[in-house]
Amino acid sequence: MSARRWAGDLAMGARFALTGGREGWIRALLTAVGVGLGVALLLLTAAVPDILDARHGKDAVRRDFSLTPPKIPAADDTIVVAHVNTSWYGADIRARLVDPDGPHAPVPVGVDRVPAAGEMYVSPALDKLLKAPGNGLLRERLPAKVVGTIGERGLIGPTELAYYMGVSGLERQIGHNPEVGRIKSFGDVSDDSSEGLDPILLLLVLLVFVVLLAPVGIFIATAVRFGGERRDRRLAALRLVGCDGRMVRRIAAGEALAGAVLGLVLGTGFFVLGSQAAATVELFGVSVFPDYLNPTPALATLVAVAVPAAAVLVTLFALRRVVIEPLGVVRTARPTRRRLWWRLLLPVGGLAMLYPMIGQGGDNGDFNQYLVTGGVLALLVGITALLPWVVERTVSRLGDGGVSWQLAVRRLQLSSGTAARMVNGVAVAVAGAIALQMLFSGVQADFTKSTGKDPNRAQMEVDLPDGVQVAAAGAKLKGTPGVKGAVALSRTEYSAERRDPDTTMQLIVGDCAALREVATLPSCREGDAFLSASWSDEPAARKLLAPGRKVWVDPVYTGSSGVQAPWTVPAKLPKVPTRKNALSTDLGGVLVTPSALPAKALTALRASVYLRLDPSVPDAEEQVRTTAMGIAPLAYTWTWEATTRDEKFDTIRTGLFVGAAAVLALIGASLLVSQLEQLRERRKLLSALIAFGTRRRTLTLSVLWQTAIPITLGLLLATAVGLALGGVLMKMTAVPLRVDWASVLSMTGIGAGIVVAVTLLSLPPLLRLMRPDGLRTE
Structure with a gap:
């Protein structure tokens, strides 16, 4: 068969789709909308590398210092910067205090000048927050005069909360506070993010992309088959005028190709509209500027080629068992029973690809990305092969019931494949989500560390900078609304050597009430000193605790004071x-009351105030942060947590949530389009039943049953495949096999909830279709 003949038949099919009257262009439009939604999400995925590069680049050009501040002498072209990040009801605020050393000090990225003392530049989102009614507590925390906003160049996202505040006297904190340092320019810090990801984290990243994109491919393949039954009846007319079977199949592929190409256009439009609206959307703390959304050319080209090609191949595959004759379509005859053996090849093949990596864990190098991608895809796509067989076998055994039940069951028995296709995407998404949740739950212990803090003892901690009176700060914090109790403790080190000591021991300083929060004291009065029993066997303790020995509090180290x-x-x-x-x-070592130390030693203390909050006061944490900012702008306030998770692990998990939100939106929209197409196909049948006196309530219930039965079977199959895939992935990462039933049930519930929502949204058009005048035809 020549390429010219193929092109001619495809072009004829495209003309039928676009110029074949109302029936043709409605089908083409439905296909285009379904494909377009998938294409928009694929283009978004293709833009992910550019989004990450853009956000990383924005963060790099504004970076000042990290880990330890650089040692730079003061000059007229240097500036002192302090990190004072805070939060507002869970939203992070990037905060910098700046103090220029001279008139040529570097200007922070995104602003036109260095703010003077008492002035600040804020991001547009923070400016809006400060001006909003009811945020007086935030305005009290940031009392500086707003003299401008930070430009897009200085922000990684349009909803980022950030500010630069001018202060004076920051230089005195250099060497005492690790969050204060002097720099010569912004963005000159070496990139510290080049360290390779842990093999398990790389596996998680790969799985997130595979699991999120698999349902998109399924939905696109489903969309190109919209209106298949009516199309096949139209093709029978072509056989009547002389077309052979192969030709009508190519014409059908041309119709699907036209819808797919139109879907590419609509998908590009959806993507452009979505990118313009991106500045107003924030998902899980992540926002992007519209110019970030530039799909990688190679990936965008792949989408443009793959979608139309997939439309042609899927259509030809779907018609392989349909006999289109001049007098009709042999589809209504009893179909041959679906065979199971070849449908099991995909999941079995997927397990075979994953099997060699079982037990590999994170200590034996990276996982084979090709085997992982192929194995996971084979298991997930295997659901689409198994589900039609499961639906067919199940509905063939369903028995008697009410009229609505019988109508639904009979419809499913006649077109079980169509019913399975509608829920294929949901089933694949749920199975992938269950597997990922199991893996995340299994490996999170490896990326979670204990902080040594007990949130039941204290809920917040305020670390005070040098020069702050600890007792006064503790009293002020204790009087803050929502604070039930405050304990002020200070710490420092002492050693036998005055300079560069080999061994040091910790000193904990506080009044008797504060020390009793650390140790059980038999009695205590001002001037007493104690030794924590748990530290008494330490080598440093035996060397440094000889009674009457002279030691040095806060010894000096090379390069520091x-x-x-x-x-x-x-x-x-x-x-x-x-x-x-x-x-x-x-908190251990030598415990002393303040008067047990010389006055000079008291100037070397690093003070912290531990706070117990009243849970009945909803804004207690924000009250504390505002009070701490009033005590000292460099006061560091943080909430206690028993554990902390690896930042990269949390970033990947956030990416999963953002991607899942986009996929769920696609699932809902595509299901709604698919449901409307199915109702359109059955318009005359519904009208005929109404004309014969069937109650609307009965027909509505039958449509609900037709949705409920396949989705129930699909979710059961998805749960089984998801558990199997999750178990294999956990074995691959060498973590104990454990099923997180709460996550399994929640993922299954979300899938069911989407279908229920789509079904409810389709009820109004269903009621409009149930009219006797729907029998009219031209």
Whole structure:
């Protein structure tokens, strides 16, 4: 068969789709909308590399210092910067204090000048937040005068909350506070993110893309088959005028090709409209500027070629068992029973590809990305092969029931393949989500560390900078609305050497009430000192705790400052047991009351105030942050958590949630289009039943049953495949096999909820179709 003949037949099919009257262009439009939604999401995925590069680039050009501030002498072209990040009801605020050393100090990225003391530049989102009614507490926390907004060049997203505030006297904190440093320019910090990902994290990234894109491909393949039954009846007329079977199949492929190409156009339009609206959308704390959404040319080209090609191939595959004759379509005859053996080849093949990596874990190099991609895709796509067989076998055994039940069951028995296609995408998405949730739950322990903090003892901590009176700060914080109690403790180190000591021991300083939060004291009065029993066997303790020995508090290290205050170890230093529910596991060593130390040593303390909050006060945390900012702009306030998770792991998980939200939106929209197409196909049948006196309630229930039965079977199959895939992935990462039933049920419930919502939205058009005048025809 020549390429010219193929092209001619495809072109004829395209003309039938676009100029074949109302029936043809309605079908083409439905196909285009379904394909277009999938194409828009594929283009969004193709833009992900550029989005990540753009956000990383924006963050790089504004970066000041990380980990440890650079050692740079003051000059007229340097500036002192302090990190004072905070939050507002869970939303992170990137905060920088700036203090220029001279008139040529570098200007922060995104602003036109360095703010003077008492001035600040804010991001547009923060400016809107500050001006909003009811946010007086935030305005109190940031009392500086707003003199401008940070431009797009200085923000990684349109909804980012950020500010630069001018202050004076920051230089005194250099060397004492690791969050304060001097720089010569912004963006000159070496990239510290080049470290390779852990093999398990790489596996998670790969799985997220595979699992999220698989349903998109399924929906596109489903969309190109919209209106298949009516199309086949039209093709029978072509056989009557002389076309052979192969020719009508190529014409049918041409119709699908026209819808797919139109879908590419609509999908591009959806993507452009979505990118323009991106600036107003924030998902899980992530927002992007419209110019970030530039699909990678190679990936965009792949989408443009693959979608029309898939439309042609899917149509030809769908027609392989349909006999189109001049007098009709042999589809209504009893179909041959579907065979199971070849449908099991896909999932079995997928398991075979994943099997060699079982037990590999994260210590044996990266997982084979080709085997992972192929194995997971084979298992997920295997659902689309198994589901028609499951639906056919199940509905063939369904028995008697009410009229609505019988109507639904008979319809499913006649077109079980169509019913399965409608829920294929949902089933694939649910199976992938279950597997990913199981894997995330299984490996999160490897990326979770204990903080040593007990949130039941204290809920917040305020770390104070040097020069702040601890007692006064503690009293002010204790009087903050929502605070039930405040414990002020300070710490420093001492050593036998005055400079660059080999061994040091921790000193915890506080009044008697504060020390009792750390250890069980037999008695205590001002001037007493104690030794934590858990530290008494430490080598440093045996060397440094000889009674009457002279030691040095806050010894100096090369390149840093220290007070070097002399102190004589007390002759009486009783051992006291650490409380089982002590404020924190790192509060130990020598416990002393303030008067037990020389006055010079008290200037070397790093003070923290531990707060217990009243859970009945909803804004207690924000009240504390505002009070702390009033005490000292460099006060660092943070909420206690028992554990902390790896930042890269959390980033991948956030990416999964963002992608899942987009896929769920596609699932809902595509299902609605598919449901409307099915109702359009049955318009005359519904009208005929109404004309014969069938109640609307009965027909509505029958349509609901036709949706409920396949989705129930699909979700059961998806749960089984998801559990199997999740179990294999957990074995691959060498984590204990454990089923997170809460996640399984929630994923299944979300899938069912989408179908229920789509069904309810399709009820109004269903009621409009149930009219006797629908029997009229031309």
